[in-house]
Amino acid sequence: MDSQTHKAHRPSQSGAKAEKKKSAKGKGKEKQHGFNEKAFAPRSGRKADRQGRRTAERDQTRLHVPLVDRTPDDQPPPTVVAVVGPPGVGKTTLMKSLIRRYTKQTLNHIHGPVTVVSGKKKRITFIECNNDLNSMIDIAKVADLVLLMIDGSYGFEMETFEFLNILQAHGFPKVIGVLTHLDLVKKAATLRATKKALKKRFWTEIYQGAKLFYLSGVLNGRYPDTEILNLSRFISVMKFRPLVFRNQHPYMLADRFEDLTPREDVRASKGKCDRTVTLYGYLRGTNYRLGTKVHVPGVGDLDVKSVQILGDPCPLPDAESEKRRKLSEKKKLLIHAPMSDVGGVIYDKDAVYINVPGNFTKGGVENPGEGEQMVLDLQDVNATLEDAVAKSQIRLFGSSSRPLAVQAEAGPSTLRSSSATSDESGSEEDYSEDEEEGDFSGEDEGLGSEEEYEDHGSGAEEDEEGLGDRGRSAPRTVRRSMQGLPSSGGGKRGQVDYAESDSDLGGEDDDDPGPSRRFVRFEGDDAYDVPSDEDAEEEASDEEDVPRWKANLSEKAQAAFQNTARASKRRDWTKLIYNSTASPESILGLDGGGESSSNAAGMDDDDFFTLKSSAPAKIEEELDRTKEPVNVEELAEWEDEELLDSIRHLFITGSSSAQPAEGVDSNGEPYEEMADEDGSHVGDEDEDGDDGEGDGGSKPSPNKDATALAAKKAELKRKFDEQYDEPDAAKADFYTEAKEAMARQQQLNRAEFEGVDPEARALLEGYRPGTYVRLELTSVPSEMVENFDPTYPLVVGGLLPAEERFGYVQVRIKRHRWFPKTLKTNDPLIFSLGWRRFQTVPIYSLDDHSIRMRMLKYTPEHMHCYATFYGPAALPNTGFCAFNALSRDTPGFRVSATGVVLDIDRSTRIVKKLKLTGVPFKIFKNTAFIKDMFSSALEVAKFEGANIRTVSGIRGQVKKALPKPDGAFRAAFEDKILMSDIVFLRAWYSIQPRKFYNPVTSLLLSDKEHWEGMRLTGQVRREQGLKTPTNVNSTYKPVERPARRFNPLRVPKKLQASLPYASKPKLMRAQHRATYMQKRAVVMEPEEKKAMALLQQVRALRKDQVARRREKQEERKAAHRKKVEKEEAKKGEKEKERRKEYMRAAGLKSKREGDALDGSRSGKRRKT
Amino acid sequence: MTQAPTVLHFSGHQYLRHRLVLGILSGKPVRIDKIRSDDKNPGLRDYEISLLRLLERMTNGTVIEISVTGTAVLLKPGVIAGGNVVHDCPLTRSVGYFLEPIVMLAPFAKKPLQLTLRGITTDENDLSVDIIRTVTLPHLQLFGVSEGLELRIKKRGSPPLGGGEVQFLCPIVKQVKTLNFVDPGKIKRIRGISHAVRVNPQFSNRMIEASRSVLNRYIPDIYLYSDVYKGEESGKSPGYALSLLAESTTGAMHCSEAMSKPGVPPEDIAMVASRALLAEIRRGGCVDRQHQVLVLLMMILGSEDVGRCRMGEPTVRTIQFLRDVKEAFGTAFKIVPADPADANSTDLLYSCYGVGYVNANRSLA
Incomplete structure (x- = not known):
């Protein structure tokens, strides 16, 4: 131990000491770090020029269209990081590793989104995407960053490419590639080559230089910590450019899901009733406004009943929370994953959920202990406290015969207990019986709490009522049933106030979609007055649902209030307009005041009846007019000189004491800039009167005037300085200008509603992104609840008003070049457009010389075409992708087409060609009678003047219908046509796409991957074993072409005679008598004979010679052929050997692969 | 599944x-009932039928069902x-x-519109052709519909006998521009057309004289054209x-008109028109x-950005229109006082978030 190594001295790099040392070293001597300007100075002017141009070009490529980022800066929603990849690639392992990196906790089973805090200002929601195409589509629409996982030992798989194409169609969020299983590649050289090849492919797919991560192996079920640390750093510095679609729509990635349907309804309908569910999550995108519909991909369009802002379950750390954090908690960071197994308690609005640790399942415990039983009972309570109160029966007095019922009007859980009708009271008894049964049999019906309330019933009515009041979410109206009122006895009490409404357009009045309203009323024929609360008046709901007499009451009260208060108080216009039911006239105090005040004074019952008769007492009908009637008496006041002078300050020539002569010099300046600069103008007559600079009409004090002047001067000075220093700065380029305008608007957006309380703010601007909300959705299909699977992402997408409507959508579409088949018109296609996934029937078309939109039977190759289909509208410029089938067993590439929306309309103008044919039945010179083209004279009349043509190309025109054969007509041609000619008419027939829209309801299925929509006819036939019906005219028959027989041309004798010789037919009969020469015999001389014989011999010799020569040649050829054959055989042998070798290798390879699949991996892999 | x-x-x-x-713009079916159901003469009038006919002719695939009683x-x-x-309008x-x-619909058509209308060109209830030519069409130009609009x-x-003929040419657009019009500016010029048919041409000059007496006090840039049609071109009845029309520095326009009544001298007619113009100017707005x-309709249909416009108080028609447009497009306007500090001003600022209406009919093929 003598050679102990001492720690080396490390000079401090920062702090006071370091500073001192640095300064002591001297300024000139210090080493230059980083960029040395001189080193890169260009030597020649040309080079400098080129360099300058290059820099300018690079600057231009950097620019993008400025987009507004609508995510709030203070509390942004967590970034959605999706982990996507084929099965077995290590997605869950990566999730676990990353979550452990951020929270120091290990989750065993990850389901659904997991939200963690990743920094001071940043949160991340991780979500794993399973291998279903539907999930991939939904994830692609909400993910801000995609960790695309690729098996390095295997390569790219089809799903990866499919996912990338889906991403591209929906705006392309940021993508980081993650290569895993690199430890399976043993050889270093192979590893390098693999990495390089995969990177190259990845870069061509995304962009040159896209980030690709390498994760080597798995340690303790996680990836190595350093690699994960690096990855997390990359994730945290990632900047996101807002995507256009997400900048227009609010959306939410639900991380929690509860069913709120009353258990009784579920039981009564055997689980088939529509459910009310709540979804929880962070709002993203734009502000969500209540009243707009949402679309849940895989479920459908749903109505949002209520939105509630909840406390942030995973808040960003602030100074206070950091202070409060205990040392023991230092390491435990926040994690929010309600669908996973993070232990703890969850507080809802109306329930507490306790997660029992360990492998505890509800059905599994045989005899639970007392505590466990209690917890189980607590879990069983499905009805909310509110519902329980609604169901419980309260008696106001111990002696009351009938209980007080709180009845929800629109809710499905209405307990109908009416007084007069006997059958309803019977049903009530039924109900109570049910209740008892439920209790005794110990079913999980959630009625236990009710019983409790009943027990307490008589003792604590007041408390109970108070509870009920506190629990209600919507403003309520108090109704009293009157004795002897004929309408109060009937069962349709909800109709009373609409009795005079003319419902001849279908009873939409009945199912009035107002928020759940409760009516407190007494049972029994003898009714009592409930002394109405004072505040009940104020919180009366919107005017149309309020009973008539009631509306008037508040109106009267309002009028009376105004008469007294107008003089003194300033009115709260927002409240008057939005929160009261008073008519606009009464708000402005335009109706007769005296009458209303007298009415308000007497609260007699008679008032309710007298009103009806007094209402139509108006003498003259009010016109819906824009100009208000001119009141000449009121205008008479303008004769007064003083009054005329009093408005002088409103003109530029008016006295400048009220306002500095600002207007004069800013004569033509646009108002926007004025307003924006006004923030600093203190002396301006602006709305920022918070400074107490009331200067509109009152005289400002001199020192205030001075400060205003000073401010003005300073402003002018600043402006001058700016302009003098940088003359070009004033006219900045478009890009900076646009950015500045955006920043200003953002500033204004933040400042405007700063002080408003959250509820009013939600009314004004909707629910802002970044808030954690609870959406209550009504009439959700029960299958969604029953088949809920947390591994499938649950996205709630807000719809714009235009997107709720249906119509014909015209898109520009291109078949994907990897999709193996062409697409056919009228074949069903699954679109992923906007938030929706749906199947529809497109018609493809192409613009035909800008004259018509001509139908195409098939999509063209390598070319865009148009497609028109019926479906929900989407904003023009929205991208989409299309699929023929979504299931995994589809072979090959599944993305069949991509494109963009062009147009939305209610009609289409696609035409297809129609050829009508006919035949002539009588031909004159240039005129012919045509039949078989039309079937009636009326049809002919429609086509009068239409162009027709024969096959031989003679053009003509339809003239007029003929009386005789139906549909025959006279036509004129440019030349004489033949009887054998076929005449045709080219016309265009307009077609409409079929009105077929079938949303992909994959989340409603128990087997979510196998959603099946409309099938092709051929598919149906194949599955049902039907034969394709054949058209008789389409069968192939042997073509019989009878030989055409032409009659001989007969020229009349008379004509022949007059013809010139050249034109005369010169037909001669064949000679049938022997000629002179033929008749003569030839006798030769002896010399001649000799010569003849010699010639013959010579010919014979020659013939023999040729024959022998040919024989010889044949012999030679045969020998050559033999030789070639031999060679051929030898070659074939070799080829055979080679093939054999190859097949052997291939077989071995496939066998190995098969073994590998049988082994560790699941067998769900499709080779690229 | 398709509801x-x-x-x-x-x-x-x-x-x-x-x-x-x-x-028609939102693509939703419209059902209107109780059309004069309480009237002595119930049902649609001849001019309304004629309008429906015209709309049917202008569109492709429109289905109109009128009940038996009308x-x-x-x-x-x-x-x-x-x-x-070509359309012959009834004399009512x-x-x-x-x-x-038609002006509202034509920019969103598949092909540029060439519409010939025959009938009465000026009457008490509706905008005269002069106003449409000089005021309505410039308003359309604010939204980017300009090239070939005539x-x-x-x-x-x-x-009562009519006999007039006008030809309306309108180009198509992909999307209308977002409007941002908040500065009313100041009135810089006043133009006018006074026409007289089958009466003494002097009437027209008398009207001009009278109108000038009121308007001359404000600005010098006043041109009132005397437009006298003779012979065949002058129709069948006298009038x-x-x-x-007053135009401001920023392009805001205000207009008024008055037409002859029996027994009223032309000077009075001119007075009514000029005073109505002043009243209109006083109401303000752009x-x-x-x-x-x-x-307002064009603002709603604009791109998904905030559009603003300054106007006076809404009329009865405008209020009803705002309600109907909310039903059709789910969008409301934010309406606030244009300058809250000013007590006298009744101007309102209407701003809305456009629905991003794109002309889906436009063809790319």
């Missing part, structure tokens, strides 16, 4: 126009088509009645009117009372 879209439900015959406009109407909106439309209302809703007065037509609804 029927929520129906906007209104009752009463008042405010029919802006309710129909809201329905006291209820259901409008299922289609897409706003635009294009070339002037063309201003029809133009007002109203041509081809012929003038006075009540004259004066419309005035937008005058007749155009509050138009400006």
Whole structure:
């Protein structure tokens, strides 16, 4: 131990000491770090020029269209990081590793989104995407960053490419590639080559230089910590450019899901009733406004009943929370994953959920202990406290015969207990019986709490009522049933106030979609007055649902209030307009005041009846007019000189004491800039009167005037300085200008509603992104609840008003070049457009010389075409992708087409060609009678003047219908046509796409991957074993072409005679008598004979010679052929050997692969 | 799974126009009932039917159902088509009645609108074509609807027989701009149009004289044009009117008008118009009372940013409009006094968060 190594001295790099040392070293001597300007100075002017141009070009490529980022800066929603990849690639392992990196906790089973805090200002929601195409589509629409996982030992798989194409169609969020299983590649050289090849492919797919991560192996079920640390750093510095679609729509990635349907309804309908569910999550995108519909991909369009802002379950750390954090908690960071197994308690609005640790399942415990039983009972309570109160029966007095019922009007859980009708009271008894049964049999019906309330019933009515009041979410109206009122006895009490409404357009009045309203009323024929609360008046709901007499009451009260208060108080216009039911006239105090005040004074019952008769007492009908009637008496006041002078300050020539002569010099300046600069103008007559600079009409004090002047001067000075220093700065380029305008608007957006309380703010601007909300959705299909699977992402997408409507959508579409088949018109296609996934029937078309939109039977190759289909509208410029089938067993590439929306309309103008044919039945010179083209004279009349043509190309025109054969007509041609000619008419027939829209309801299925929509006819036939019906005219028959027989041309004798010789037919009969020469015999001389014989011999010799020569040649050829054959055989042998070798290798390879699949991996892999 | 879209439900015959406009813009069906159900002459009037016809012609796929008694109407909106439309207005209302809703719809059509309206051009109840041309259209320009926006007065037509003709040309926009208009400025100029048809042209000059006698005391920049139409262009009935407009340094406009009545000398008509203008100026704000609804609607439809505008107290129509727009678009306005420190000022500051309405009808093909 003598050679102990001492720690080396490390000079401090920062702090006071370091500073001192640095300064002591001297300024000139210090080493230059980083960029040395001189080193890169260009030597020649040309080079400098080129360099300058290059820099300018690079600057231009950097620019993008400025987009507004609508995510709030203070509390942004967590970034959605999706982990996507084929099965077995290590997605869950990566999730676990990353979550452990951020929270120091290990989750065993990850389901659904997991939200963690990743920094001071940043949160991340991780979500794993399973291998279903539907999930991939939904994830692609909400993910801000995609960790695309690729098996390095295997390569790219089809799903990866499919996912990338889906991403591209929906705006392309940021993508980081993650290569895993690199430890399976043993050889270093192979590893390098693999990495390089995969990177190259990845870069061509995304962009040159896209980030690709390498994760080597798995340690303790996680990836190595350093690699994960690096990855997390990359994730945290990632900047996101807002995507256009997400900048227009609010959306939410639900991380929690509860069913709120009353258990009784579920039981009564055997689980088939529509459910009310709540979804929880962070709002993203734009502000969500209540009243707009949402679309849940895989479920459908749903109505949002209520939105509630909840406390942030995973808040960003602030100074206070950091202070409060205990040392023991230092390491435990926040994690929010309600669908996973993070232990703890969850507080809802109306329930507490306790997660029992360990492998505890509800059905599994045989005899639970007392505590466990209690917890189980607590879990069983499905009805909310509110519902329980609604169901419980309260008696106001111990002696009351009938209980007080709180009845929800629109809710499905209405307990109908009416007084007069006997059958309803019977049903009530039924109900109570049910209740008892439920209790005794110990079913999980959630009625236990009710019983409790009943027990307490008589003792604590007041408390109970108070509870009920506190629990209600919507403003309520108090109704009293009157004795002897004929309408109060009937069962349709909800109709009373609409009795005079003319419902001849279908009873939409009945199912009035107002928020759940409760009516407190007494049972029994003898009714009592409930002394109405004072505040009940104020919180009366919107005017149309309020009973008539009631509306008037508040109106009267309002009028009376105004008469007294107008003089003194300033009115709260927002409240008057939005929160009261008073008519606009009464708000402005335009109706007769005296009458209303007298009415308000007497609260007699008679008032309710007298009103009806007094209402139509108006003498003259009010016109819906824009100009208000001119009141000449009121205008008479303008004769007064003083009054005329009093408005002088409103003109530029008016006295400048009220306002500095600002207007004069800013004569033509646009108002926007004025307003924006006004923030600093203190002396301006602006709305920022918070400074107490009331200067509109009152005289400002001199020192205030001075400060205003000073401010003005300073402003002018600043402006001058700016302009003098940088003359070009004033006219900045478009890009900076646009950015500045955006920043200003953002500033204004933040400042405007700063002080408003959250509820009013939600009314004004909707629910802002970044808030954690609870959406209550009504009439959700029960299958969604029953088949809920947390591994499938649950996205709630807000719809714009235009997107709720249906119509014909015209898109520009291109078949994907990897999709193996062409697409056919009228074949069903699954679109992923906007938030929706749906199947529809497109018609493809192409613009035909800008004259018509001509139908195409098939999509063209390598070319865009148009497609028109019926479906929900989407904003023009929205991208989409299309699929023929979504299931995994589809072979090959599944993305069949991509494109963009062009147009939305209610009609289409696609035409297809129609050829009508006919035949002539009588031909004159240039005129012919045509039949078989039309079937009636009326049809002919429609086509009068239409162009027709024969096959031989003679053009003509339809003239007029003929009386005789139906549909025959006279036509004129440019030349004489033949009887054998076929005449045709080219016309265009307009077609409409079929009105077929079938949303992909994959989340409603128990087997979510196998959603099946409309099938092709051929598919149906194949599955049902039907034969394709054949058209008789389409069968192939042997073509019989009878030989055409032409009659001989007969020229009349008379004509022949007059013809010139050249034109005369010169037909001669064949000679049938022997000629002179033929008749003569030839006798030769002896010399001649000799010569003849010699010639013959010579010919014979020659013939023999040729024959022998040919024989010889044949012999030679045969020998050559033999030789070639031999060679051929030898070659074939070799080829055979080679093939054999190859097949052997291939077989071995496939066998190995098969073994590998049988082994560790699941067998769900499709080779690229 | 596709549920029927929520129906906007209104009752009463008042405010029919802006309710129909809201329905068409938001795409929600509108149902209006109790239309003069208590009246001796119940149901829709001829001009209202005519308006529905016009809307049907302007749109594609609109379904209008009117009940047998005419006291209820259901409008299922289609897409706003635009294009070339010709419409004959009944003589019960002037063309201003029809133009007002069209001005709100036309920027969101599929194609630029060329609308020809025939009928009465000036009357007591609605904005005259002069006001629409000189005041309403500049208000639309605040929202970025400007290139090619025009109203041509081809012929003038006075009540009762009309015979006028106007042509309204409106371009389409993708999205309207966010308004931020809080400085009313000071009145810098006054313009006016005095027209006389089928009467002595001197009437028009007399009106100008009388009006100047009141207005000259404020600013020198006053031009009142005398606009006399002759022959075929002057319509079928005699009449004259004066419309005035005051413009401030920041572009805020106030307007007023008065038209001839039997037995009233033109000087009195001019007095009424000028005094009404003064009253309007005194009310303050950046937008005058007749155009509050138009400006508020366009503010709501703006991009998802805060728009602000300073106006006077809301009119009856404005209040009802604010309530209806909340039903249709789910958005409310924040209305606060423009300068709380000033006791005399009745100006209010209306601010809202736009819904980000994008013209979905616009075609890219």
